[in-house]
Amino acid sequence: MKACIRRGAEQIGGSAVEIIASNGQRLIVDLGLPLDAENNTADLLPNIKGLINKSDDLLGLLISHPHQDHYALGQHIDSRIPVYMGRIGANILNIAKQHNTPNAVSFDKVEVFESNKTFEIGTFKITPYLVDHSAYDAYAFLIEADGKKIFYSGDFRSHGRKSKIFEKMIANPPKDIDVLFVEGSCLGRDKSEKYETEEDLEARFLSVFKKTEGLVFIQASSQNIDRIVTVYRATKKSGRKLVMSGYTGHILWGLENPKIPNFTWPDVKKFATDETAPHNVTAEMMSLNPNKYVVLLGGSIFNQLKSTDLINSSTSFIYSMWDGYKELYAERIEKMKESGAYMEDIHTSGHADIPTLKKFVEAINPNVVVPIHTFFPKDLIAMFSNTKIHKDNEVFEI
Numbered sequence: 001m002k003a004c005i006r007r008g009a010e011q012i013g014g015s016a017v018e019i020i021a022s023n024g025q026r027l028i029v030d031l032g033l034p035l036d037a038e039n040n041t042a043d044l045l046p047n048i049k050g051l052i053n054k055s056d057d058l059l060g061l062l063i064s065h066p067h068q069d070h071y072a073l074g075q076h077i078d079s080r081i082p083v084y085m086g087r088i089g090a091n092i093l094n095i096a097k098q099h100n101t102p103n104a105v106s107f108d109k110v111e112v113f114e115s116n117k118t119f120e121i122g123t124f125k126i127t128p129y130l131v132d133h134s135a136y137d138a139y140a141f142l143i144e145a146d147g148k149k150i151f152y153s154g155d156f157r158s159h160g161r162k163s164k165i166f167e168k169m170i171a172n173p174p175k176d177i178d179v180l181f182v183e184g185s186c187l188g189r190d191k192s193e194k195y196e197t198e199e200d201l202e203a204r205f206l207s208v209f210k211k212t213e214g215l216v217f218i219q220a221s222s223q224n225i226d227r228i229v230t231v232y233r234a235t236k237k238s239g240r241k242l243v244m245s246g247y248t249g250h251i252l253w254g255l256e257n258p259k260i261p262n263f264t265w266p267d268v269k270k271f272a273t274d275e276t277a278p279h280n281v282t283a284e285m286m287s288l289n290p291n292k293y294v295v296l297l298g299g300s301i302f303n304q305l306k307s308t309d310l311i312n313s314s315t316s317f318i319y320s321m322w323d324g325y326k327e328l329y330a331e332r333i334e335k336m337k338e339s340g341a342y343m344e345d346i347h348t349s350g351h352a353d354i355p356t357l358k359k360f361v362e363a364i365n366p367n368v369v370v371p372i373h374t375f376f377p378k379d380l381i382a383m384f385s386n387t388k389i390h391k392d393n394e395v396f397e398i
């Protein structure tokens with residue numbers, strides 16, 4: 001078996017790995033949009049034969065999780081190429097597409113898989129492992145062919161709401177791995193730094209909710225489900241109600257998980273312009289009791305509220321996303337500042353910190369570890385003597 005990182009050897013985002021069996025059959029693992037791409041266009045597709053016109057030897061595209069930097073170039077490929085992903089991940093993409101969110105893609109031909117259930121694609125045997133990540137329904141893959149084993153970590157962490165899954169995996173890791181592709185988002189950062197957990201954030205949110213006299217606004221991703229659960233738990237403890245857009249509510253409903261907040265819960269509300277549904281909350285209702293609500297700024301909520309008096313000096317604004325997206329939200333950040341709102345950043349990474357990365361690689365104990373999804377691949381050499389760096393488009397034997 002051979003492998004080739006088509007993109008991602010020296011960057012975070014745009015990951016794509018091609019796996020080639022000795023009989024010539026090929027699989028693609030992830031086909032993401034590079035983070036620095038200005039537009040999502042077909043000319044960004046990595047150099048992989050058969051993507052635009054399917055060739056018989058290209059058996060399919062495996063998608064690890066519903067983050068753009070792992071799936072979004074998939075929209076340009078030949079629709080005859082089967083796409084494999086988790087069922088709930090596929091739901092998320094479909095719902096995002098229905099709501100016309102930027103870079104939303106829904107695939108015509110999706111084959112869904114389940115965690116720990118091995119399936120075959122031609123000569124390849126694939127076993128998905130559910131992982132803890134800021135995307136819901138995220139997987140690592142064990143890929144077997146020609147008597148060899150590859151493990152692809154996908155994006156993962158151990159400080160999210162599914163930290164137990166990480167502990168379970170390292171207690172019973174896949175064995176005899178020839179090559180481990182490990183995401184190294186954290187490489188280049190402080191080695192001893194442990195990232196805050198979602199539980200740490202919950203306490204911080206709660207403390208802001210308690211001391212705020214007016215409304216609390218939160219800028220978070222509608223698809224960062226761990227974060228929404230964190231915010232919900234703090235909201236509940238504070239005695240407030242959580243208000244969100246119809247889009248955010250639709251995503252939560254699409255997870256088909258009754259333990260995730262949804263509009264059938266009395267303390268989860270939909271921002272609306274009328275009171276026709278029992279779960280609707282209007283701007284007027286919030287202005288009567290602003291200290292009773294926490295508002296997730298998804299959909300068009302900010303645009304509908306920006307000229308009301310709900311944003312004032314007794315408001316709090318919590319930015320709960322990656323810093324790099326701040327320029328996208330410059331208008332609302334400026335508006336909150338001008339209004340004298342209390343402002344705080346409460347966020348933690350979706351990716352493993354260095355101590356977690358170490359634990360993970362040591363538990364899997366592969367013959368060779370290959371960094372991917374990192375700007376600092378060479379940093380892995382100092383951590384593991386069996387590190388092998390492969391550049392984009394370099395085909396190598398497993």
Ligand SMILES: [Zn+2]
Nearest residue numbers: 065067135155
């Ligand atoms: Zn991700």
Ligand SMILES: [Zn+2]
Nearest residue numbers: 013067069155
């Ligand atoms: Zn990623």
